[in-house]
Amino acid sequence: MKISELLILKCTDLTNQGMGVAHLDRFPFFVSNLLPGEEAEVEIVSLRSKFGIGKVKKRFNDSPDRVQPICPYFDICGGCQTMHMKDQDAFKFNQVNKILKRVTRPLVASPQQLGYRNKMVFKAEKNKIGFYKLRSNEIVDIDYCYLQSELKNNILTYIREHYKDLTEVTIRGDEEIMVSLSSDSPINPKPLFNHFEEIRSVYVNSEHQMGERLITKEINHIKFNLSLDSFFQVNTLQTEFLYKKIVELAEFNKDDTVLDLYCGVGSIALSIARDVKKVIGVEINEQAMNDANINKELNRIDNVEFVCQDATVFLADFNEPINTIIVDPPRKGLAPQGITDIINSKADKVIYVSCDLMTLNRDLNLLSQHYNIDTITPFDMFPQTYHVEALVLMTRQ
Ligand SMILES: C[S@@+](CC[C@H](N)C(=O)[O-])C[C@H]1O[C@@H](n2cnc3c(N)ncnc32)[C@H](O)[C@@H]1O
Numbered sequence: 001m002k003i004s005e006l007l008i009l010k011c012t013d014l015t016n017q018g019m020g021v022a023h024l025d026r027f028p029f030f031v032s033n034l035l036p037g038e039e040a041e042v043e044i045v046s047l048r049s050k051f052g053i054g055k056v057k058k059r060f061n062d063s064p065d066r067v068q069p070i071c072p073y074f075d076i077c078g079g080c081q082t083m084h085m086k087d088q089d090a091f092k093f094n095q096v097n098k099i100l101k102r103v104t105r106p107l108v109a110s111p112q113q114l115g116y117r118n119k120m121v122f123k124a125e126k127n128k129i130g131f132y133k134l135r136s137n138e139i140v141d142i143d144y145c146y147l148q149s150e151l152k153n154n155i156l157t158y159i160r161e162h163y164k165d166l167t168e169v170t171i172r173g174d175e176e177i178m179v180s181l182s183s184d185s186p187i188n189p190k191p192l193f194n195h196f197e198e199i200r201s202v203y204v205n206s207e208h209q210m211g212e213r214l215i216t217k218e219i220n221h222i223k224f225n226l227s228l229d230s231f232f233q234v235n236t237l238q239t240e241f242l243y244k245k246i247v248e249l250a251e252f253n254k255d256d257t258v259l260d261l262y263c264g265v266g267s268i269a270l271s272i273a274r275d276v277k278k279v280i281g282v283e284i285n286e287q288a289m290n291d292a293n294i295n296k297e298l299n300r301i302d303n304v305e306f307v308c309q310d311a312t313v314f315l316a317d318f319n320e321p322i323n324t325i326i327v328d329p330p331r332k333g334l335a336p337q338g339i340t341d342i343i344n345s346k347a348d349k350v351i352y353v354s355c356d357l358m359t360l361n362r363d364l365n366l367l368s369q370h371y372n373i374d375t376i377t378p379f380d381m382f383p384q385t386y387h388v389e390a391l392v393l394m395t396r397q
Contacts, residue, residue, distance in 0.1 A: 001027075003044055006057060010039045016095050016357070018081040018386040022054070029054045032134060033075060033084050035063040046135070053135070070114070071146050078134040079147065080384040089380055092388040096378045099357040100364065100390070107378040107388075108245070111237040116383060117147045118174050118217070118236050122156070124166035124182075129156065147384060155179065155196055162191060172226070174236055176200045176215040180228055203228055214291070216298075219243060222270050223298050230288035231264040235381045242379050242391065243271045246326065246351060249375065249393045252276045256323040259347075261311040261338075266292030268326055268353075269304050276323075279304045282314045315341035324349040333359025336366070343370045352392040355381070360390055372397055 001007075001024070009022035011034045020034030022042070031042055031054040038061055042054035069075075069083035082088045093107040110116060122129050128141035143160070144153050152171045159169055163181060170180040177196065180203040181187055189202040193210040202210040206228065214225040217232070220240050226232055233239040246268060252258070252275040260269040263281030265288050273279050281304060283289050289308040296304050307314055311327075312335040325347045327334060333356060334342075342350060350371055354360035364373060371394035379389040 001044060001047060001052070003047060005044045007042050007044065007054070008039065009034075009042045009054065011036050014091065016099065016386065018085070018091065027052065031056060032081065034059070035065055035084070037061075037063045038066070073130075073140055073142050076133055077131050077140045077142060079131040079145070081386045083384045088383060092380055092386075093378060095386075096357060096376070096388060096390060100361050100376060102364075102373060102376055105375055105377045107380060108238075108241055110235060110380045110383045111241070112235070113383045114146045115149045116235045116237065118232070119170065119172040119234050120145060120148050120152070122169040122171075124169055127160075127164060129160055129166065129169055149174070151196075151198060152177065155192075155199065158192060158195060163187060170203075170228070172228070173198075173200075173215045174217065176217070178203070178215045178226070178228065180204075180206065182206070214294070219267060220271055222267075223295070224265055224267060224270075225291055225294050225298060226265060227287050227291050230285065230291045232267065233381065235383075238379060238381050239267070242353070242381070242389065243268060245377060245379075245391055246353070247272055247275060249377075249391070250275075250324055250326075250349060250351060252324070257321065259318075259322055259325045259345075261315070261325065261327045262329045263292065263306070264288050264328070266295050266304065266306060268328065269306070270295055270299055270301055272326075273301045273304050277303065281306045282309055282311045284308070284310050312338040312341070315345070318345070322347045324351065326351045326353070328353040329359075331356040331359060334363045339363060339366045342367065346396065348396050350392075350394040352390075352394070354390045354392070355387060357388065357390065360392070364392065367394060370397055371395060 011020035011022045013021040019030040022029050029052045040056045041058040043057050045055050046053035065086045067086045074083050089107050089109050123139050128139045130140045130142040133140050165185040166183045168182040172178040177198045178201040187204050189209045193202050201212045217224045256276040257278045260281040263269050263283045266281050269279040269281035292306045374393045377391045381389040
């Protein structure tokens with residue numbers, strides 16, 4: 001076998017990332033946009049010792065589970081991976097079960113399948129604006145992205161028509177919009193700022209230029225001020241459901257003290273503050289922490305304290321009695337020392353919000369030696385992509 005060789009392959013399974021799995025003899029190939037039961041002529045685009053990557057040249061039959069992707073760039077753009085699946089929720093639910101091998105509650109579908117993203121970062125080069133092509137540094141020039149709203153696509157079109165030599169474009173927000181343009185040449189952001197009343201903030205090369213420094217979002221009646229780089233869940237409406245579910249599962253008491261580790265701009269901490277005595281939010285990113293403190297003032301919430309520190313370092317020194325620990329770490333999950341300290345904290349409940357099933361599974365295997373895993377609820381935060389969020393409730397054994 002060699003690169004560019006054409007093979008006839010039949011797909012038998014799907015990877016966690018939504019790629020078709022097909023074997024030649026017993027050697028596996030992973031192929032985008034191919035579903036179980038489908039047979040295709042596949043070009044070998046990459047060969048490793050244990051697997052190959054293939055690209056469909058010609059598909060001979062269509063699975064009943066296939067739909068026509070709405071986006072014309074689906075086949076070349078690396079942004080979406082599951083747009084061709086009729087039932088993406090079933091795919092994600094199955095992934096959660098396959099990886100976690102534990103009883104799972106039904107998946108909470110996203111209220112919006114398209115236009116849901118409140119932040120998009122587009123790469124740009126030589127008048128092309130878009131996303132990197134799958135497994136390459138080549139930019140796919142796109143004039144419309146279905147993951148963001150019509151308004152933000154209009155903003156993208158305006159930018160494309162009026163600004164040249166860009167290297168990156170970020171469009172953030174729902175009602176209030178923040179735009180960040182990066183370029184090696186001088187840029188006048190005024191025409192863009194004046195053209196759309198929804199644009200409240202413009203940055204150029206990470207420097208604030210026009211309007212406000214922060215934009216405001218509201219989740220479950222709590223206002224959040226967001227700066228350019230601080231983390232915020234990308235699917236606003238689904239985040240409302242996620243946070244409501246956290247409150248429902250946690251069954252907080254008015255005299256509870258809660259830790260919100262990896263708290264970002266304080267979105268979970270501030271959302272649960274009214275249900276408990278005290279929340280301590282811990283976050284490593286200074287800008288997010290500044291935003292969190294502004295958000296606390298903005299909502300006149302005074303029973304939340306924010307600490308800007310590595311969550312594992314914080315836990316190692318923390319020895320106050322605690323009722324519930326909420327963790328929402330980045331993809332790499334919890335540090336082993338952090339898990340030991342969570343166990344030693346003797347918190348009654350641990351709530352784990354995860355965007356990476358592999359690291360979640362690794363961490364649950366350790367936590368479950370001391371905590372019962374009561375419920376696992378998958379949330380589709382990222383329709384059209386293979387990503388899935390999981391919300392886990394654990395109680396002390
Ligand atoms: C998945 S986000 C969750 C944010 C927040 N809970 C939310 O729902 O918006 C993870 C957050 O962890 C922060 N973070 C990453 N490493 C950290 C660490 N070692 N200690 C504390 N926070 C960290 C990131 O800056 C980010 O804000």
